[in-house]
Amino acid sequence: MALMTSISGIRGIFGTDLTPENITRFTEAYGNVVGPGTIVVGRDTRVTGQICEDIICATLQSVGCDVIKAGVVPTPTVEMGVLKHKADGGIIISASHNPAEWNALKLLNEKGEFLNEERGQEVLDRANADERSYVAYDQIGSVVEDTHLLDYHIEQILELPYIDVELIQQADFSITVDAVNGAGGIAVPALLQRLGIEQVHQMNCEPSGLFAHEPEPKAGNLDEISEWMRKHHYDLGIVTDPDADRLAMVTETGELFGEEYTQAAAFDFMMDKNPGPGVTNLSSSRVVDDIAQRHHQVCHRSAVGEINVVNLMKEKKAVIGGEGNGGVINPDLHYGRDALAGIAMILQLLAERNLSASEYREQLPDYTIVKNKIDLENVDGDAILSKAKEIYASHDPNTVDGVKIDFVEGWVHLRKSNTEPIIRVYAESTSREKANKLAEQVMKEVH
Numbered sequence: 401m402a403l404m405t406s407i408s409g410i411r412g413i414f415g416t417d418l419t420p421e422n423i424t425r426f427t428e429a430y431g432n433v434v435g436p437g438t439i440v441v442g443r444d445t446r447v448t449g450q451i452c453e454d455i456i457c458a459t460l461q462s463v464g465c466d467v468i469k470a471g472v473v474p475t476p477t478v479e480m481g482v483l484k485h486k487a488d489g490g491i492i493i494s495a496s497h498n499p500a501e502w503n504a505l506k507l508l509n510e511k512g513e514f515l516n517e518e519r520g521q522e523v524l525d526r527a528n529a530d531e532r533s534y535v536a537y538d539q540i541g542s543v544v545e546d547t548h549l550l551d552y553h554i555e556q557i558l559e560l561p562y563i564d565v566e567l568i569q570q571a572d573f574s575i576t577v578d579a580v581n582g583a584g585g586i587a588v589p590a591l592l593q594r595l596g597i598e599q600v601h602q603m604n605c606e607p608s609g610l611f612a613h614e615p616e617p618k619a620g621n622l623d624e625i626s627e628w629m630r631k632h633h634y635d636l637g638i639v640t641d642p643d644a645d646r647l648a649m650v651t652e653t654g655e656l657f658g659e660e661y662t663q664a665a666a667f668d669f670m671m672d673k674n675p676g677p678g679v680t681n682l683s684s685s686r687v688v689d690d691i692a693q694r695h696h697q698v699c700h701r702s703a704v705g706e707i708n709v710v711n712l713m714k715e716k717k718a719v720i721g722g723e724g725n726g727g728v729i730n731p732d733l734h735y736g737r738d739a740l741a742g743i744a745m746i747l748q749l750l751a752e753r754n755l756s757a758s759e760y761r762e763q764l765p766d767y768t769i770v771k772n773k774i775d776l777e778n779v780d781g782d783a784i785l786s787k788a789k790e791i792y793a794s795h796d797p798n799t800v801d802g803v804k805i806d807f808v809e810g811w812v813h814l815r816k817s818n819t820e821p822i823i824r825v826y827a828e829s830t831s832r833e834k835a836n837k838l839a840e841q842v843m844k845e846v847h
Contacts, residue, residue, distance in 0.1 A: 405527075406818070407520020408707065411495055411504035414448040418503055423455045429526035430491070430507055431463035432533055433519065436541070437488030440508075442470035442478035442549070444494040444583045444643040445609035448503045452493045456505070460491075461541040462534045470549045472607055474583045474644035475506065476738035477553045482512035483734060484552055494583075494643035497616035500609060513735050514707045554591050557744050560732055562673040564748060569596030571751040574634040576601040576650075578625040580615045581608045582642030584739065591740050595747065601634060609642075617641050617648035617726060619656055630654030636750075636757050640739045646726040647739035649746070651757040659726035660685035664764060666728040666742055667720050669749040671695035674732075676719035679712045681705070682804045683813050683826045684724030685767050703801035704815065710735045724769075767810075770835040772825040774814075774847055781816050781823055788814055788846040805842065810835060812842045 403410055403417040410426050412418035431439070439460050443449040449472070457467045465488075470481050475492050482490040490508035498504075507515050507523065515523065558565055575597055579585035585605030592600050603625055604612040614621040617639040625637045629650050637650030649657035664687045667678050671692065678699045680688050692699040702712040706723065713721040713731060721729040727737030730745070750760060774784065788803040798804040802815025802823070810829030817824055827839035 405524060407517050407524065408514040409504055409506040411498070411502065413501050414452075414503045420451075420455055423452055423505065424459050425532075426505060426523070426527045427456050427459040427491070428463055428532050428534070429523045430489070431460045431465045433523050433526060434489040434509070435460070436464035436535075438466045438468060438485060440468045440470060440478055440481040440485060440487050440490040440546075442473045442475075442481065442490070442492055444475075445472055445581060445585070445607040446493075446495070446500060446503050446642070447609045449493050449609065452503055452505070456491055456493065457543055461543060464535040464539050464541050466541040467543045469543060469545045471545065471547065472583055472586060473550050474553075474587050474640075474738075474740065476645055476734065476736050476740065477550050477587065479508060479512035479734050479736040480553045480556065481546065481549045482508055482510065484549070485546070492643065496643055497641045497646070499615065500611050511735065513710055516707065516711075550587055550590060553740065554587075554594050556733060557591070557741055558594060560744070562748065563744050564751075565595055567751050568747050571747070572599075573597050573636060573747065573750075574599035574601075576603055576625060576628055576632075576634045576637045577605055578603045578622070578637065578639045579605045579644070580611045580613060580617075580640070580642055581606050582611070582615065582640065582644065583607065584640030584642075584644035587644055587740060588638060588640060588743065591743060595744065599634075601628070601632070603628065611642065615642050617646055618659060622648070622650065622656060625650055626654045626656065636747075638743060644739045645737040647728060647742040648726050649757060651761060653758050655758065655761075657757060657761055660687060660724040660767070660769070661761060661764060662726040662742060662746070663722040663724055663728060664688050664691050665746050665749060665760070666722060666730070667691045667699070668694075669745045670720035670730070671697050674719045677716050679709055679716060679718040679721040681709055681723050682798060682801050683815075684722075685769060686811065686828060687765060687767055690765055701798065701800070701804075706737060708801075765830075767828050767830060768832045768835050769826060769828045770832060770839055772827070772839050772843065774823040774825060774843060776816075776821040776823060779847075784823060784846050785814060785816070788842065791845050792842075807838065810838050812838050814842070814846070
């Protein structure tokens with residue numbers, strides 16, 4: 401597989417696609433576009449993280465940037481670090497939920513957010529050009545470490561006016577944590593300790609980067625923690641991906657809470673505390689719309705991608721946002737997906753309402769999302785999308801990102817993949833059978 405490049409960074413298998421040469425090339429481009437200035441650098445626990453960190457820091461110094469090394473921390477902690485240090489940008493060394501052989505550079509701006517299209521394209525263009533530019537020996541940047549950045553991140557969460565540490569402590573939660581041996585293995589237990597939770601069982605929390613199971617926190621990869629919860633009846637299971645920006649949960653009965661419902665719970669909590677609109681992407685579950693209606697609010701929909709959610713949150717002055725993959729964005733902290741913030745908010749919600757995780761989940765409507773695809777080999781993908789828009793014109797389809805068609809019984813979203821010659825087809829309804837029927841109906845009509 402070739403190196404995957406986008407406006408927000410690069411990603412690949414270390415040693416084949418993501419080579420030291422590629423890392424240097426893109427870091428030089430980034431450092432010259434955003435610098436000279438101060439750059440915060442942090443990483444998850446991947447085995448190749450230390451090597452990537454050394455190359456990145458040295459390259460940033462070589463273009464005249466000062467580096468603040470955060471070490472092994474969650475992605476949102478790096479984002480918070482940019483704000484704390486009033487830095488000019490940040491680089492997160494993490495391939496998110498990809499397997500252990502992968503690594504990546506995620507590029508941030510001075511607000512701790514992913515680069516916008518214009519700035520990201522500037523980095524890509526410079527990286528793909530032949531010329532490189534480095535400073536003289538007497539202009540080389542410095543490197544300092546911030547070993548307290550995670551503490552700062554946690555402290556900022558605890559200082560949110562709607563997080564009551566004493567109430568959470570009194571709830572006497574017992575919690576199991578599965579951090580897949582990623583950065584959450586350090587961060588989540590530290591947060592729970594600060595929240596006064598004494599009974600914490602750590603599962604796969606060794607920060608070795610040797611992932612104990614497939615690292616994406618979704619059904620099929622969480623059998624170990626589900627079985628533990630069924631046997632030991634802890635109050636809540638908490639699961640994070642390797643860089644701890646996505647949050648999944650398991651109820652006390654061992655049932656998966658559902659990543660889409662992580663976002664829903666955060667919407668429910670925040671709209672109750674601070675009434676206002678929410679934002680999620682077009683492929684996220686309808687459950688957040690139901691939550692918004694309960695609070696007499698509106699959930700706006702953006703194109704898929706965190707930066708698109710963030711931009712619409714700012715435009716709509718949203719009080720909460722996120723993505724259906726368990727990504728919770730609380731603008732009171734920063735504009736980025738943050739599993740730690742999500743954990744604190746959901747524990748506060750359960751403590752205030754005196755509900756178990758399963759009891760709260762039962763109060764939410766049930767939806768199922770299915771995923772299909774249309775192969776575009778020898779097929780015009782744009783023509784398919786245009787046909788979908790025309791056929792379903794009476795449903796007022798959303799064309800912000802592909803074509804999304806809302807029906808009474810569910811929805812179907814068609815969008816071209818950025819990495820494969822396919823159209824991704826997402827469908828949701830109140831059962832898997834109904835969702836598949838909707839998807840099949842639309843695919844038959846447009847293809």
